[in-house]
Every structure is written in structure tokens, then in C-alpha cells.
Amino acid sequence: MASAKGRRLQFDLDDEDVKLFCEETEEQIEILDSALVQMEGEPDADLVQQIFRAAHTLKGASATIGHKKMASLTHAMETVLDAVRTGKRKPTSEVVDALLAGLDTLRILAQEVTTRVDSGAETTTLEANLLGLLEATEAPTASPAPAKAARPAERPIPAAVREALAHEAQLGRSVLRVTVAIDPACQLPSIRCFQVLQELEEQGTVHATWPDRATIENGTAEFTLEAILTSSSDEDQVHAAILDITDIAGVEIAPLAIDEAEDSPAVIAAPAPGTRPQLTVVTNDAAPDKAPVHKASQSVRIDVERLDGLMNLVGELVIDRTRLQQIREQLSVVIKGANLKELEANFEETTAHLTRVTDELQEEIMRSRMLPVRSVLTRLPRMVRDTAAKCGKKVELVMSGEETELDRSVIEEISDPLVHVLRNAVDHGIETPEERLAAGKPEVGMVTVRAWNQEASIYLSIEDDGHGIDCDAIRRKAVEKGLLTREAADAATDDAVRQFVFLPGLSTAKKVTDVSGRGVGMDIVRTNIERLNGQVHVRSVLGKGSEFIIQLPLTLATTKALMVTSRGTVYAMPLVSVTEALDEGAAEIHRAAGQTTLRLRDRLLPVRDLGETLGDSRPNTEPPGSRFVVAARHGDRHVAFMVDRLLGEQDVVVKSLGGLVGSRKGLTGATILGDGTLGLIIDIAGLVSEQASSTLAAA
């Protein structure tokens, strides 16, 4: 088939259906991605069946919308999978590689449905590879059927078909006998037959085919295809359309006179060698398995936007609830003594009920935004397999806790850091098979990914049994790069040194591979995770392995915060980063040489004015000594912030500041306060890192 990258494509589906198609195919492709990797070696029958079904669904979907390339490629994959399923072929790594390569191209082809632009993806080689893997059932026979062999065998046409043809002829459509010969050198004749059939169906109605549809579908068709077609197009159009398909040796189209069909008595000519003489009458209902099989699902697809809209509404309700509570408090003061007890009682009851309902509503909606972390984990086996192959390592990936749930907002963010840490583990953690054997370890390295919930966080652990973190090597590298003096490096504890893996530019990899080693990865991982109010820790034993633990809040939609004011603006400081808040008067604050420091439990924290740090140019109006100090922490860095007033702790709904002002230093969002005005959410992580960096240098 002619392929021109950038050419506009047409598919047989409405715009609304595009989304549906994409969701369906995405789902099947994901299933295939992780399942194919597991299929290598001695797979279990259920798994292969599941894979086969997924491929079949994809074929049906792509055929329905007329995506010929995709349908053809899936058909090739399905054929190979069928051989695996029936035991004719073992799923060696060669087979799995070919299938995975096909899957990657399928992804690109599926994209074409959205972009409607030809991606230029080539499928012929892939299909050839795939079918080359099968036992040579499809190879051309020694005496290739001559291109015109089918011609003399005029097929008998049953009465029912003749009637249909007569009807069509009356409607003015041409009745044609189409004979197609496929190049004997072609390795995939059944695929070509399938494509021809599809093309014919596009040109009009196919009333009969030889071989029958079932034979074509299950991949055993050979080099000749004959069909009776009625069409509004003329012969030349049909002719050209079929010639467009690769490997077509010849096409003959002749109008079929109905009466001619009627009296073909001497039609019992022997069929050409290898072809099947059956004739299946094709009605319009007997369409190939077009609709993807939907299993009765207990779940419903919801647009994320809809959920976000619901969340907004709940947010509004929460504000009203708070207001009502405030009014109730005001009322109780006013009506003390007056005989309005009953009024007050009713009011109290209503607000209590409203509070319960909104709390529950909020929780339910929060839950419906939760997804099992599985969706992020499914692509990992494939990734590990590919990375291990690239690095020449042997790695087995074990995962657990896939059902652990977290908010959609977090899932989207967690994928990249996870992939990066894993890549790191495979590339740098796990040793080469030779090194491992020499160290008395099994040749195949093991990487374990675990997910679990604890309190209000989700934890992801990535553990490898590789050679662990070499603290001395890191010390040397740090000194070499001028990040630390020799003395400081020697004095630092092993624990502290291990944290250096998160510093940019500090890779102890012997060489920079394609995969990693530039030393810019882990610091970005940490930055991104901390931006989400999460943390990442590392544990390691030299020679035994390392473990990275990523901790993230269950949801980014809300966060517990300490509310404070500074120069007239209300700020929310995420509690996860706050250690303590104290009265200025009660705090041990020293001012010397332009520096203000706070002594708090054997630690000296630099003290900064919150408003000033954020760039607020308005003057500070609070009298000295009446303010408050909030001690904040990020990792092992501590800074204290001076604020005007403490307003208490609160669950705040995080709202984005939007593109126009969003990239403001020190702020990660806004939240709607009880009185309807906005408070600003502080990026404590960012501020602490920035403020404390001078402290580190001095240490």
C-alpha cells in the first residue's frame, strides 16, 4: 500500500467515536505491552488467551473504522499468536521481540486516528518478520499457481446469490466478477487476501468469495481470490483500488451477466491446486467480528473534567458550610437569654447535617478520582526488559501492591520519577551477569517494586540486589567536582553521603550510557517529587543492593496546611513541611551581624520574613515582638519563617494559579478561604532549599 507521510487520512468514524476508539485501543495496547513480556518462555494458557483476545479486539476495531494498515498488522500479529496459542510455535524471545515491535508500530498507527495524518509508519517489514516466524505453511508452493489459473474454474453461483445480484443490477449497480492473483513470491498471501476483501467491501457489496471468508480470516488463504461484487463504482475504479495493494500480481474484472451465471452448467472444472472449492454466501450481516467484545463491566468511564467540575462544586459547598457555622456562632452570642432556643437548635441540626453530607460527598468524589497504581506499573516490565537488554544485564522485575489506590493527580506525576529510578537501578544498580557470578550472586538480578498506603501517604519502594551505593566513590567524586572539601567529605556520615546521589552532576557511573550516567537524573526526580509535597529516601548496603522509597501525599487536590498571615495576605503552609510554630516572644532568637537565627532544640535555624522572602514590597506593620515564627523543614534543611499571625490548621483545596501568574517563585497554588477570598499556598520546599543553601556552604 502506498504510504506517504503527512498525507491526510480518512477513517470511518465520527469525531465523538474517535475518543472511544482511542480509549479502547489504548487499553488493549497496554494489556498487550505487559502481557507480551510475561509470555516469553513457558507462558500459561490463560495469559496467551488473554493476549490473543486483545489482539483480536484491536483487529476488529481497526477494521471497523477502515484503518487498513493497522488491521493488517494486527492480523499478522494475531496469526502468530494463534500459532503460539495452539502450541505450533514456542514464544521465544525472537517471537516476543517481533510482537513487541509490531505493538510499538500499532501505537503509532492508532495515533493516526486522532491526527488524521499519515505517520509514514512502515508495516510491510514487520508483517514479513512476523509471518517468517511461523512454520512455512504460507510459503509459496513449488509449482506456483499461475496467475490466471482460477479463471477457467467458473464457480457455480447459488440461486439466492443470483437473486441478490439481479436485485442489485436493477438498482443500477454493476455486477462484477473479480479475480485477483497474488504474487507467488509473496510471503503473506492470506493477509493480502484479507486486504483485498476489505477493499472490495469498501467499493461495494461482496456477495460471494472463494476461498470463503472464514478461510481468509484464519489466515490459510492462498494465492487466488475470486469474488462477486456489486458496486456503484465502475470497473476501473475497483481495478485501481485493488492494484494499490502490495503484492498483487494481477486483477481481472469482468461484468457478470446474471443469466450467464444462471446457465453455467459445465462449471465443475477442477479447482486450481491448493485452493478450496467451497463457496460461502456472504450476507451483509455476516460481517467479520467487527465490534470489540465488551465484557459486562462494573465500572463507568467518567470524563476527568466532569469530576473536576464536581470537585469545584463540593468546594463551594464546603465554603457555605463554614459560613453557616460562623453564622451559627454569631447567632448563639446574640440570642443568649432570649427565647430562641428552638431556633438555635434547628439551626444547629441543619448545619450538622450539612457538614456530614458535604464531608461524605467530598470523600466519595475524592475516592472516585482514585485509581489503582497498577496503571502506572503495567508499563514497567517492558521498560525493564528493554533497558536490561540495552545494558547487557539480566534483570527480573517483581511487583506488588498494584491495587494500592491514589488520586489521579498524583498518578500522572508519579510515572516519570518511577521510570527514572528503575532505569537507574537497572543501569547502575544491577551488575553485569559476569560480575554477579563472580560475587556469588545469581546471574539474574532482581528489582522489586512495591506500593503501599500508610496514613495519608502512598509509598513506592524500588529495591535492587545490585552492588549498592559506594559511599567512598561518591566522596571522591564530590571532592573532585568541588562540591565538598576533602575534610568535609571525610567527616560526613555514610547516610549523608548517600543523599548525594540526588545532587545534580554527581554520577559515579564509569561511562555515560545512552540510558543514564550524565548525572542529571536523580536530582530532577527529587525536585519533582518534592514539588508534589513528597519525599524520596535512599537506603543501601554496599555489595547487597539499594532501595529508593518515594513518599507522596494521597492526593494533590487537598492538603493540610497551617494558615498564617503576612503583610495582609493569607498564606497556607503545607503541614508536611512544618515542624513547629511559636510565639516570637517565647522563641530564642538571636540577632547578630545582620543575621537573625533561631535556636530550637539544638539546632540553629536562619530566620526570614515570609512576606519579604516572597517578594512582597509592602511594609511590615506589626509591632516587634508580637509576631510568630514557623519552623519549616525540607529534607534535612531547616529554615524559620516570621509571620504576622497564626490562623490555625485547615484542610485546603488546592487550586492552580493558572498560566499567567503561576510561575511565581515560592507559590504552588491558591485556595478559597472561608470568606470566599483567596489564600496563597506556599512552596515551602522551594523556599527552604533556597534559603538554606547558604547555610550548607557555611557548614
Place this chain on the structure above:
Amino acid sequence: MAMKLTESTNDTAGSEATEEHVVIFRLADEYYALDIQTVQEIVRMPAITSIPGADTWVEGVTNLRGRVVPVIDLRRRCGVEASDPTADTRIVVVSSSAGMVGLIVDAVTEVTRIPGDQIEPPGVLVTGADNAYIRGVAKLENRLVSLMDLEGVLPSLVDGEAESAEHQLAA
């Protein structure tokens, strides 16, 4: 102000044949117009939370029915003297490529249609920095209304660009 819809049969060359449906507002003593398609609503001045360290024309952010909407002081943005809010001050909430944005204006005077043949290209009458966001000038009865290009008047999302635009305006 009633405007007759004139036929475009005797057009002069160079002016758009189509009429424009606009919202006209006032900044100090100058009149501007925005395409009505971009205007979501017009509200009185709400409580605005200022963003520390933001540019001078960013007034802050406000809560609009549960959504956080940035508010820009259009007067400062256009180099016009900004005065304290009066009873007429309004926020014109628009939908732009940067999302929903609120624009502070001194007053909203009317919603009207301007026939194409009353619109002149900017060029002669508008100079300098204003050219970035004025796409035409209309003569209505006894005043000139500058047709504003929303995307041109909003700072681009890249900080650097926004800054240079500000310098240009301040010059």
C-alpha cells in the same frame, strides 16, 4: 446608542466588510472595545488577593465561583493612569489562550455592533507600543474607540517576553 446595520454594498477598499459585535469600556478618558466572543462576564470589583513579587499590572487573583482567576489592571497595562476604584469600576472577565483572565477597567459603557465601514486600520492614529494590541480604530458618533486585540494585550506566558513588553510600554 442605536447603530444601524449598514449594507456593505458600497464599501471602501481596505475596511472589513463584516461588522463587529463588541463591548466598549473606558480606561481613564479613552475608549476601547473587545470582541464580545471573548467576554465571559462583567462583574463589580471583588476582593483581590495580591501576589507578592508579581509585575505591577498584575493586580492579583480572585475567586470567581470557585475558580481562581488572575486579574490584570488594564490601565497600567496600557500605560494609562490608574485611579482608585469607583462605583463604575468593573472587571471584564475574558477567555483567552492563557485561560480566564479578569481585566480591570474604569467603566463599561455599552455593548454594540460597529459596522465594518466605520473601522479604520490602526497605522496612522496609533503609534508605538500600542500597536501590539490595537487592531483598528472605529469612529462612533463623537468619539474614537480603539479595537483591542485580546491576545496582544495579555502578557505572553513566557516571563521574559512579558517583561520586555512592559519595558516597551513604560518607555
